[in-house]
Structures are given as C-alpha cells and as structure tokens.
Amino acid sequence: MPVIVTGDDYLQSVRDRGTTLYMFGERIEEPADHPIIQPSINALKATYDLAIDEPELATAYSPIIDARVNRFLHVAESPQDLMDKHAMQRRLGQLTGTCFQRCTGLDTISVLHSATYDVDAKHGTSYHQRYLRFLAEAQRHNILIAVGMTDPKGDRGKPPHQQADPDLFLHVSGRNEHGVFLRGAKAHMTGGWNQHWICVVPTMNLGEADKDYAVVGIVPADAEGITYVYGRQASDTRALEPGTIDKGNAKFGGQEVLVHFDDVFVPWEHVMLDGETEFAQLLVSRFTAYHRASYVCKTGLGDVLTGAAAEIVDMNGVPGAAHIRDKLVEMVHLNETIYSSSIASAARATQLDSGIWMNDEMLSNVCKHNVTRFPYEIARLAQDLAGGIVATMPSEADLRSEEVGPLLERMLAGREDVPTEDRMRIIRLIENLTLGRNAVGYLTESLHGAGSPQGQRIQIWRGMDVELKKVLARKLAGIEESPT
Amino acid sequence: MPVIVTGDDYLQSVRDRGTTLYMFGERIEEPADHPIIQPSINALKATYDLAIDEPELATAYSPIIDARVNRFLHVAESPQDLMDKHAMQRRLGQLTGTCFQRCTGLDTISVLHSATYDVDAKHGTSYHQRYLRFLAEAQRHNILIAVGMTDPKGDRGKPPHQQADPDLFLHVSGRNEHGVFLRGAKAHMTGGWNQHWICVVPTMNLGEADKDYAVVGIVPADAEGITYVYGRQASDTRALEPGTIDKGNAKFGGQEVLVHFDDVFVPWEHVMLDGETEFAQLLVSRFTAYHRASYVCKTGLGDVLTGAAAEIVDMNGVPGAAHIRDKLVEMVHLNETIYSSSIASAARATQLDSGIWMNDEMLSNVCKHNVTRFPYEIARLAQDLAGGIVATMPSEADLRSEEVGPLLERMLAGREDVPTEDRMRIIRLIENLTLGRNAVGYLTESLHGAGSPQGQRIQIWRGMDVELKKVLARKLAGIEESPT
C-alpha cells in the first residue's frame, strides 16, 4: 500500500478494489464513482486536506514512528492531545457539515493501546506488540480504519449464544495455525466501505458461553468474504439528481453500511483479542470514554446550522428582532454546553497503565448524553427561524425551468439585495441538516452513535459514587456516626 | 359540478381538469396520476370515506341545507360541535399518519361566517349572504376548499406596498362590474391543487396603504391564470420507486404548493372582502383561534408514532424494560397534553354575533404552541426506541435482491417470531414520521402551520390580561389601594 499524503491520494486509494457493495439491490461496479457514495468520500478526504491546510491542528508528533502523523492516527499522550483532537473534530464538523467518519478509527486504536496492554498483563499474550506494529504501519501509510462494533443483535432480550441464528453476533467461526475466521455481520458501520481497514470489536459485555464472540481483528476493507450493503438515508437519491441546490450540502455526506463477514480470514498478527471475554466490557467502556467525547464534532455542525439560521433571517430582512436573537443565543448556548463536556472530559483525562490518556468517563458520557438531546432542539430552532418553506420549497429544476423559473425567482425572494438562489441554498442547507441527508448524522446518529441514551445513563449510574454523596449529606444533616 | 359522496367520487372529481402544475421543472399532464401526488389525494379521500364509515363522527346536521353534511363543511353551532370536530381530526390523523389537508377549508368557512357578518354590520355590505349561498352549494356538493393565506412576503421587514415587487403579497389588480382580478401568489398552500376551490385571505394586519391587499375571494382550483408549483418534501422521490417498504407510509402524504395568480378573475358573488383593511387582523386572529386548535390532528400522528415505537421494542424483544416504558409514557403524556388544550378550547368556546361558536383564543394558541414543541420531543423519543437503524437500514430493493436479500432477511431480524419485513416496515414508518416525507407534516408544519411560534406568543400576550393578574397580586400582597 502506498503512503497517502493528499486528499487526492486518498481518492485514488479507494478505487479499483474489487469490493462487493450492494445498493438498491444492485452490485455497484465502482463505488468510488457513485454519486450517492462520493459525498462520504469527500468527507474523509477533508481529514487529509485539513492536515495539510492546518497542520498544527490536524497532525501531531508520534514517537512511535518519530514523525508527525495525521492526528486521527495519534494516540493521546496528554490531556492537551485530547483537547487538540476535539478542536480538530469541531473544525471538521464546521467544514463538512456531516459525519466525517474517521473518529471511530482513532478511538479504536486509542482503546486498543491500553486494552491490549492490559490483556497481555493478565494473560501473558502479546497483543500489544502486534498492535504497535500495526499502528506504526497505519501511521506511516496514513490509512483509514473503520470500526465494526454494533452487531445485528436479533432478539435484544438474549445473549449471542442464545440467538436463533448464531451469526446475529459476529464470531470466530474457525481457527488454524495462521489465524482465525470471522463470521457474522456488523451493522450500520460508520464509513465502512470508504476506508482501508476494518477493525471488529465486541459490542457488549460477554460471558463465558459467548467466548467465540470475544474477538478483535483487523482486516483489509477489500478482504475476501466481505459484502457491504449500503444504508439508506433521508433524501439520499437527491444525490442522483442534477443541480446542487436541492442536495442542501452537495459536497459532503455520511456513510453507513451493513458489513457481512463470510468466514473472513484474519492472520494472527491482526488478531488482538480472542476469547478473553472478561475484557469485552472494558473494551466497550473505554471505547465509549473516548468516543462519547468525540461527539463534540456535532458542535461543528451546530455552528453551521446556527450560521444558516442567522443567514436566513438576515436574508428575510428581520435579523434584529429580539425573539430571533434570543433563539440564536439559545442555539449557541446549547451547542457550547455540548462542547464544554467534551473539553472538560479531555482536561480531566487520566493516564492508563499503557501510558496513554483517556477522557474522564463521567464527563464523556455527560457530553454524549447532551448530544442525544440538544441537537434536536437546535434543529427545531433552526426550522423555526427558517420558516415553513424549509419543508415546502419547489425544486431547483423548477427554478431552472423556463416556464416557472422566473416566477420562482420573484416569489421566493427575500430582501431585495439577496439573490433568490442564495436564499434557496440556505433553506436547503437547513433542510439537509434537520430533515435531510445530514439529519441522519446530526440527529439520529447523535442519539445512537457511541451508544444510545440509556447506555450513557447506565455509565453515569456506575460512575456517580452515590455512597460518597450520601456521606456528604449525612454529615451536613448532622447524622452522628457518619464516616468522612 | 356533481355531488361527491364516496372517496371514489372525489378521485374522479380531480381528474381531467386541465390545470397547470409544475414539478421538477416539468408540467405534469395528469397530476391525479402522479405517484408523488397520489398520497395527498388519498389523504383527502380518507375524509370522504370516514364520513361513510363513521357518520356519527364525520358528518353533522346542517340547518343551512337541512341535511347531514360532511363535518368538514359544518360550521360549529355549539362547543360540542367543536369537540366532535377535534375528535374527527385526531381520528383522521390516526388513520392517515399525515396532514389530510381539509382543516384549513373548514376553519376558513368558519371564520368567514362571523367575519362577513361583522363587516356587513359595519359597512352595510352583503358579504354574509354571498357566503351563505356559497356554503350551501359547498355542503350540497360536498366539495373541498383550499385556503391561500400565506403570501411570499419578500422582505419581512416591510409591509406589502413597500415591497420591491408589488406581487409579493396577493392583491386586487383590477376591478370591473362583474368582479375583481387577483394577482400575486400564495405560498406553501396546504393541499391546494387536489381540492376544488381556493379561497384567498389576507395573512396579516393591513393598513390603509395596503387596501388592495385586503381581499377575500373564492375561485375554482382550475380557474384560468392559476399556476401551481409543487413543493418538495424530504425523500419525496421514494414515491417513484417500486415497492412499499421504503416509503414508510406508502398510502398517505401531504401536499404543499406555491400557487400563482396571474390576474385571476373572481365574480362579485365570490368576493367576501374588498378593501375593508380593518378586518384583516380580525380574520387572521379568528382563523387562528379555529385553526390552532385544529392542530389536535397531530395527536393522531402522535398515536401512530407511539404505536410504532411500542411495536418496534416489542419486535426487538425488550418491551418490558423500565426505561422503555417510561419513554412511551412520556410520549403519551406530551401527546395528551396537546389534545387537552384543543378540547379545552372547544369546551370553552364563545358564541359570536353571527351565531356560530369559536374556540377560546387563549387555549387554542396554547394548543398550537405546544404543538410547536412536543412532536419534536415525541419524534426524538421514537427514534430513541427505534435504534440507529432508523437512519441506516438498507433498501427494500436490497431485501428483494437475490444476492443480498437472504442475508438481510437474517441480519435484520428481531425476535424470532417476527418477520424481518414487518420489522423493516415499522422502522421505515418511524423514519417517515421523523425524518421522511411525513416529518414535514408532523414536525415542520407543526412548527409553522397556522402561524409560527412567535405568532402564538404575541396572541398569548394580547389575551393574558396582565392587569387583572397584577390586581390579584397586589391584593394578596396587602397593597392598599388595589381595586378589585
């Protein structure tokens, strides 16, 4: 594999791979050329371009290879590293207005650093060395790693081994002297196809009976036996239409795929957990400690949406009304509240045994939990400011038509000095983020990515140290026997 | 025009009308056959079918023609009439899961009853008799009346006569002995094309300089000079795809159109306001008194969405979890809170001089204001219970494909005894109501229909009788000179 430097290198790297990807029931010959897929590729491309445009922000010095690397491949050596990462994530959210799909990879290599170290410490395995070798290569080549965590799960009331179909959770289906075979699927993987490697990790706590499900393995995205089925998004087929207005955000979008593994082979050097079930829970909770703080990216989208709302009221001629300013302020207040918990979880990071730093778990969960609430309210406020036209505006084709175009030009006008087309573009961008393709990333993914709301509540319960709080209360209440 | 009785009569009535309707830059030959338009026709059809299926609920005795009429053409003669209307609206929301587009017509004939009466009383005009004649015909033929209220508005900081383009608000462009000519447009009209008549009314308070903008007129939907431009909705083109799953709600949808009037003629018998600017405000505030309570229809959609959420957790195998029940309860609590204000505004209705009853203005505004908030939270909770798959599920075409269909059949399964296809259908219905085509009606229209949130706040401010409240406070505070 060649070394990827520029965004264009990356574009080249995902072509001609011979992968099996289905969309709308058809196998797509060259996914890299498909208009529905391209926006997701562009979003990943932006992670390469930013490293060139703003290297301070988007690269970091890695002692592992003694060179600066893309920050998405850099494991945190300090709280500052985590804060810088979050700044970069917000920036990319601002620049793309979508999910740029590279955080899961970073958060997975982050958690594997400490997890492989800890498994080795207990079991005398050598996962950590394998890991470091892989990471060095990844950094040198500047590659992308998609992560498969969520299994299809079937009956949510049952553990993996009790499912009617054993493949409803991904598992080791065979082993030989060279490696293991993976069977099953990972659901709604973020940006799976458009990356270079896929790392599978368990999705939840596992018991002894689920030993074969406790596997971490890394395979090339074009490995034999992998089938991708593309996930639909709201208004996805607008990408197939001519023009750029109705797309809202014509350039950038997300990607989620169902990835099926049909006895896919993984050589031992890329296996980093195999049967150590007691570490599944640790993997998940550490991953979420990183990844729930990564949802700070949504504040970048919040910036875009707030800007779009401010722009539309300006175009409409009413920027100064008190209730309008008040709504913009509320949008920013909520957005910065989300940002706060991410930054705070980085500032309060702790160092793990393997030497790297991890976001404070409580604050990271708090961050994500606010992300499951506030973007919905921000989106509602944006629609409020945009007006009903956000859901009723005629198409770009109508604007371009000889018959009704001139009519729309006049009737969809705002303030005299604002081109009607510009006003339409902003309205479509708001639609895109609140009802359209990128609402998937801004809303639904904000709810469920890195774990659904109840997942955060469970972690908050676990971490809240209720006993200490009771002691504080008893002391102030004057209950005698209270220990400190 | 023939008398319409059944839903099928209605379908027939909108065919072959030779109207000018544009969509995606093309004139549509027969809109009644267009797959994107048909769901909106189906929704209106349901208002005819219900009158046959549940006549107690959906018809009422009209003394005007001494016969039972469709309740959508019946002006309220008691608070009970209003409560029955609201029950019918909720029921149709339950049956269609969309905006069924017939409430604006009813609410307009309701307001015109008292408004024409009051204008006549002041000006000695004879609008009320014209109105009653029209209404009798409407009731006899059981026809549909769309309402054009919202003007394009251009620069929102300026009144109609100061706009750069005088047509940015609809106005009388000429008068002769037979009638008036209308020029301008009405934006995002609800269900405009698929109805029989269009009634235009002013959208806001008007001053003397805006005299020509103070016009109420009723014209056939196929009148000469009318051009329709179809409004886009999220995922609208899924209606063009084969299959029924991905549509979410394959049968029902809403319709919003931009309607342009190019000197459309209205004979005097159908003119019911012409220059009496001081009544523009009254028209708007009485219309909103009726129409903001009509948003009770959204509780019917809320019932559907709650049912879908309850169904999906059941299909997933986890119906009994405490936090899941709690979310379903919250959805119902919010939904019934909306319902409350609608019913209360009917129960507290007042009788107007013309003899008909009008919803309590305060409570009607309160109803609508809750509608601008709670459906967004209900939708968020539904997505929470549905899981991330609501925004990442592969297409129906994939399910039908020979290659990946069997794979999806297995991987998208829930509880063993639930067909995968059924689970997909429920997920798509939730998508439809929260991110898709009917999110337009359930969310954005809930925000802006019948006036944006700030419109309700202004009405609440006007009606809240702050002086009485101050007196209450002063008395209890012991401030001496307080009058009662």
Added chain:
Amino acid sequence: MPVIVTGDDYLQSVRDRGTTLYMFGERIEEPADHPIIQPSINALKATYDLAIDEPELATAYSPIIDARVNRFLHVAESPQDLMDKHAMQRRLGQLTGTCFQRCTGLDTISVLHSATYDVDAKHGTSYHQRYLRFLAEAQRHNILIAVGMTDPKGDRGKPPHQQADPDLFLHVSGRNEHGVFLRGAKAHMTGGWNQHWICVVPTMNLGEADKDYAVVGIVPADAEGITYVYGRQASDTRALEPGTIDKGNAKFGGQEVLVHFDDVFVPWEHVMLDGETEFAQLLVSRFTAYHRASYVCKTGLGDVLTGAAAEIVDMNGVPGAAHIRDKLVEMVHLNETIYSSSIASAARATQLDSGIWMNDEMLSNVCKHNVTRFPYEIARLAQDLAGGIVATMPSEADLRSEEVGPLLERMLAGREDVPTEDRMRIIRLIENLTLGRNAVGYLTESLHGAGSPQGQRIQIWRGMDVELKKVLARKLAGIEESPT
C-alpha cells in the same frame, strides 16, 4: 351542629372544640386563635365567602336536598358541573394564593358516591344509603370534610401487614355491634384540623392479607382519640412576627397535619367500606381521576405569581423589555397548559353506574403530571423577573426602624412614583410563593398531592391503550394481517 352560611359562621364553628393539637412540642389551647393556623382557616373561610359573593360560580343545585348548596358539597351531574368546579377552584386560587383545602373533601364525596354504589352492587351491602344520608346532612349544614388518605407507610418496600409496626397504615383495630375502631395515622392531611369531619380512605391497592386496612370511615374532627401534630412549613414562624410585609401573603396559607387515631370509634352509619379489599384500588384511582384535575387550583396561584412578576418589572421601570415579556408569556403558556388538561378532563367526563360523572382519567393524570413540572418553571421565571432581592431583602422591622428605615425607604426604591413599601410587598409575595410558606402549596404539594409523579405515569401507562396504537402503526406500515 348548626347550619353554616357565612365565613364567620365557619370561624365560630371551629372554636372551642377541645381538640388535641400539638405544635412545636406544645399543646395549643385554642388553635383557632393561633397566628400560624389562622391563615389556613382564612383560606377555608374564603370558600364560604365566595358562595355568597359569586353564587353562580360557587354554589349548585343539589337534588339530594332540593336546594342550592356550596359547590364543594355537590357531586357532579354533568361534565359542565365539573367544568364549573374547576372554574371555582382557579378563582379561589386567585383569591387566596394558597391551598384552600376543601377539594379533597369534595373529591372524596364524589368518589364515595359511585364506589359505595358499586360495592353494594357486588356485596349486597348498604353503604350507598349511608353515604347519601351523610351527604344530605353535610349539604344541609354546609360542613367541611377533610380526607385522610396517605398513611405513614414506614418501609415503602413492604405492604401494610408486613410492616414492623402494624399501625404504620391505619386499620380497624376492633369491631362491635355499633361500629368499628380505627387505629394508626394519616400523614400530611390537607387542612385536617380546621374542618368538621375527617374521612379516612385506603391509600393504595390492598391484598387479602391487608383486609383490616380496607376501611372507609367518617369521624368528627373532634372525636375522642384523635391527636393532631402540626406540620412545619418554610418560614412558618413569620406568622408570629409583627407586621404584614414579610409574610408575603399575610392572610392566607395552607395546613398539613399528622393525624393520629388511637382506637377512634366510628358508628356503622359512618362506615362505608370494611374489608372489601378489591375496592381499594378502585377508590384510589377514581379519587385521583377527580383530584388530579382539581390541581387546576394551582393555575389560580400561577395567575397571582404571574401578576406579581408583571407588577415587579413595572415597578422596576422595565416592563417593556422583550425578554421580560417573553418570560411572562411563557409563564402564562405553561399555566394555561395546566388549565387545559383539567378542563378537557371535565369536558370528556364519563358517567358512572351510580349516575354521577367522573373526569376522564387519562387527561386528569396528564393535568396533574404537568402540575408536577410547570409550577417549578413558573416559579423560576418569577424569581428571574423579581431579581436577587427576592432572597436578600431586609426585614419589615428594618423598614419600620427609625435608624435604618429611612435608608431602606430610599435604597429599596424602584420607579420614582412607586412607594418602596409596595415594591417590598410584591417581592415578599413572590418569595412567599417560590421559597416561603405558600411555596409548600405551590411547589411541593403540586409535586406530591394527589400522588407523586410516578403515580401519574403508572396511570398513564395503564390507560394509554398501547395495543390500539400498535394496530394503527402496523396498518400504515403496510403489515398485512393487521386487525382493525
């Protein structure tokens, strides 16, 4: 017992009764003269005075004694009756700014009408006749009935018969040919001492092993064996201070007492349930159907608090600021939302077998559930508008002092033409309702009276008909085999 007509008759009726009431560890000789108790008596007095001042509102014709009676003694014969009741409750809230303590009595005689009828129908008992005789007497004499529902409960994880102390739930401790004996206590009874009769009813579902706890009995408030212990309220002892400013609402307040029953005798004619455990749940759920809608009274307090907030911003010279108006509007919106569910639950009432009408259970629960939330937000907004001084203002004694009075007169001034004392009075009224004595009624009682929030959620769950909602969803999703 004499017939009570005027408020003064009532005052007379509670004197010289020889009751045993403790407050601050002392037995109070004549509670009717105690300054802490008098405000609660005044609140009840207002229920008599209103019947004279506004008889349309506060009296109703009772066929039981063929005469108009105080509406607090009238069982609902129509939905209109319930709406009138709720109008009266809001009015009394406006006039007293506190809990006027007479609703529990009305709601209890309401539920006993149907419950005694239904028990008789099943068991052939004659409770209903006893009930009607008692009610006729109550109406003739215009007396007050306090209700003891909530038991002390001890370990909330255990039913009555498993408690360490059998008296932690009130129960029948003995029976003879003349009647039963009651033993135990009822906690935080609303206005217990200042009424004429006390009716005890079970607090929750009971099983066969709790047979003796399934008792309804009515005893005079001065019956032998009853001991009252007065409940503390925030800032309660300000009632003992001179002056009227610091009290906030010097005239009106609530009352909650712990009432202990030490083998109190109840003759059979006043026993209306004795061991029919299967009716305990019905009693509770019907009581809450009535009583949770009665919490509409809090909208009267909300009116007072909104008025006080509007008054203070006026006195401060900033009534017109947009954010201030917006907060007043929000207060009203929330307040009217509460009002809506109460009125709607009355308008949608159902008739029971005994002939009387009961509020719709779902909407009544929804009403109360909003009452557990919105008054807290209204109070927060009132404090916001009042400014920090609401919690830091010097005392009335300082204002009256020769040394610092003149200083405060100047320094606590608002707008020039507003007397400083008036401004202080309004501030104290806001304190009273948000942090002081009547915050008990406006906030905490709003949370727990008629059942804590979780109680409403359980009832909403029971009544929400989730199966019907699922059917609606399945039909629209196109799932074939769906029944209606």
Added chain:
Amino acid sequence: MPVIVTGDDYLQSVRDRGTTLYMFGERIEEPADHPIIQPSINALKATYDLAIDEPELATAYSPIIDARVNRFLHVAESPQDLMDKHAMQRRLGQLTGTCFQRCTGLDTISVLHSATYDVDAKHGTSYHQRYLRFLAEAQRHNILIAVGMTDPKGDRGKPPHQQADPDLFLHVSGRNEHGVFLRGAKAHMTGGWNQHWICVVPTMNLGEADKDYAVVGIVPADAEGITYVYGRQASDTRALEPGTIDKGNAKFGGQEVLVHFDDVFVPWEHVMLDGETEFAQLLVSRFTAYHRASYVCKTGLGDVLTGAAAEIVDMNGVPGAAHIRDKLVEMVHLNETIYSSSIASAARATQLDSGIWMNDEMLSNVCKHNVTRFPYEIARLAQDLAGGIVATMPSEADLRSEEVGPLLERMLAGREDVPTEDRMRIIRLIENLTLGRNAVGYLTESLHGAGSPQGQRIQIWRGMDVELKKVLARKLAGIEESPT
C-alpha cells in the same frame, strides 16, 4: 492586623469590631455571636480549615510573596490554576452545602490584576502597583475581601445620573489630597459583614455623565460610615430555635447584606479606578468571565442534594426502583453538565496582558447560564424523591416532646433499621436546600448571582461570532462568493 492561619484565628478576627449592623430593626451588639449570622461565619471558616486539611487543593504558591497562600488569594498563572480553583470550589460546596462567600473576593482581585494594568497602560496611572501592594498584604495576612458590585439601581430604565436619588448608585461624593469619599449603597453583598475588606466596583457600562460612578475602592469592613442591614432568608429564624434538626443544615449558611456608605473615606492607595468610565464595562465583563465559572460551587451543593435524595430513598426502603435510579442519574447528569462548562472555561483560558489567565468568556457564561436552570430541576427531582413530607413534617420540638415524641418516633419511621431522627434530618436537609435557608444560595443566587440570565445571553450574543458561522453555512450551501 494579625496573620490569620486557622479557622479559629478567623473567628477571632471578626469579633469586637464595633461595626454597625441592623437586623429586624435592631442594632446587633456583637454580630459574631448572633445565631443567624454564625452559619455564614462557619462557611468562611471552612475556607481556612480546608487550606490546612487539604493544602494541595486549597493553597497555591504565590510568587508575589514567594510563599504558599490560601488559594482564594491566588491569581491564576495558568489554566491549571483555574481548574484547581474550581475543584476547590466544588469541594467547599460539598463540605458546607451553602455559599461560602469567598469567591467574589478572589474573582475581584483576579480582574483587578489585569484591569489596573490596562488602565495604567492607557492613562499612565499607577493603579497596578497599588493593587500589587494591597494583594501582597492580603496574601500575607490571609484576609477576606467582600465585593460590592450591585447598586440598588432604582428605576432600571435610567442610568445613574438620571435617578431621582443620586445615591441609588454608589459614587464618589468628594475628593481631597488623601483620597476619595464614597456615598451610596451596594445591595445584597455576598458575605459582606463577615469579611475584612470591602471592594466596591461599578455594576455596569457607564457613560461620561456617570464619571463619578466609575470608582473602584477598597475599605476595611469596619470603616467609619458603613452601615449593614441584614438580608432575610427563607426560614432564617429557625437559627434562633433550639435543636438542630429543623435547621436542615445547622452549621452552614450564607449571608447577604445591604451595605450603606455614608461618605466613607478611601485613601488613594486603595483607589484603583476613579473616573475612567470606559473601563467599567471591561471590569464587569472580566469579572463575570471569572465569576460565572466560579458557580461551579453549586455542583458541590448538587452533590449534597443528590446524596440526600439517594439517602432518603434508601431509608424509605426503595433504593432500587428504576424510576428512582433514573432520577438520581438525571440529577448527576445535570450537575456534571454544569461542572463541565466551568472546567472547560478554565482549560480554554486565555492569558491577559498583565500576565494572568482568565476563563474563556463564552464557556464561563454558558456555565453560569446552566446554573440558572439546572439546580431548579435538580431541586425538583430531590423533592420528588423525598416525598411530600419534605414540606409537612412536624417540628423537632414535637419529636422531643414527651406527649407526641414517641408517636412521631413511630409514625415518621422508614426502613426498620433506620433511626427516625436520622430520616427526619435528611428530609430537613432537602427542605433546607430546596425551600429553606440554603435554597437562597442554591436556587435564587444561582439565578442572579454574577448576573441574571439575560446578562449571560447578552454576553453569549456578543461572543458568538455569528459572521464566521454564516460563512461556514454559505460555503456548504454552495453560495459562490463566500470568503473563507
């Protein structure tokens, strides 16, 4: 003045000062001995004790005097310093459950560091040297500095010089060669009397006409001409009652006083602004940048209240119910959200010209803005979990009484193994924080301290860089001419 080391040194230091303090219209001979005042002294004492008990947390090295000093006298030399400060504030909130009144002093010396520096830079004055000399002394003696910012303000619609009474804002009433004289008052000063020095600063933007109001001066708390009038708090006189239960938090409380300045002399060395009106706004906004993040202290109170809620459900026997856990989780989530913004504003601090660091303004405002909302919801949830008894429980005197004590002992019991008195204590602590004396600090002060909610919204508006956000939106919408 002696050097204060221990808490007891501090107690000694506020005795025998001959100050003029009024409470309830009486001059208090020795305020240090007054039971209503002592809890506020205890809270300040805790700031001394903590420096001894946890020196890492509560002291810091000051290069100004080359020694470790109490952290409340240490100006931030790094973001870490600010984070440590916030950790200390939360800890003191946990230990005292009240406002410990020392943050305003720290935040004022912090802002004066940079403000005096900047004024000097512009005007060639020597305020900064005066400041450094004062600070060095303050650090050496470990003294307390109260801050007077909020003026009485009179008619809020008018600036200082237009008020009917010129003293409604504090101002320079005279100048001589030795210094200036201050006249007017500062309202609801936090902990004014119980500190050693009082620093007055302007409360808002000032124009040229308000030159004499632009003054910063530091005077001893016992300076001639100062009169204190004590502010009332909810249930304040419980401090005068025997026993400790009903006080809720018997040891700790806050203090707010109205402080009147009757031509109080300030020597030039303690004058640090005099007429430079253009710096008034800067002083206020920098002060709020520090002080709004200091409201992290409320998370310490939130910890106590959460602990009390967890304790009471435990004592009641129902700790494990899902809805109860869920409410505790929500309390923690909201509390940690507040914490996040404080920590983030420290982590993102910026260095000022004078060399010290200041919290990020946006995040500090966001912190405080959440503080105006979440404690109210946390308090509501605590009352929910506590039950209605939180507002109706009989007094401690009743518990101690021979007659009804044994009865209460039984009837107020919870779980068998929990002493009734302990249960009462926890209930009273919850009352204290939600309706009682410390609700003043936890709720009302959270709303208005460091500026009312609208103050934060204005700052958020100013800092939100709406133009940048618009550019982001325009770019993604494809509007051509957008600059980067």
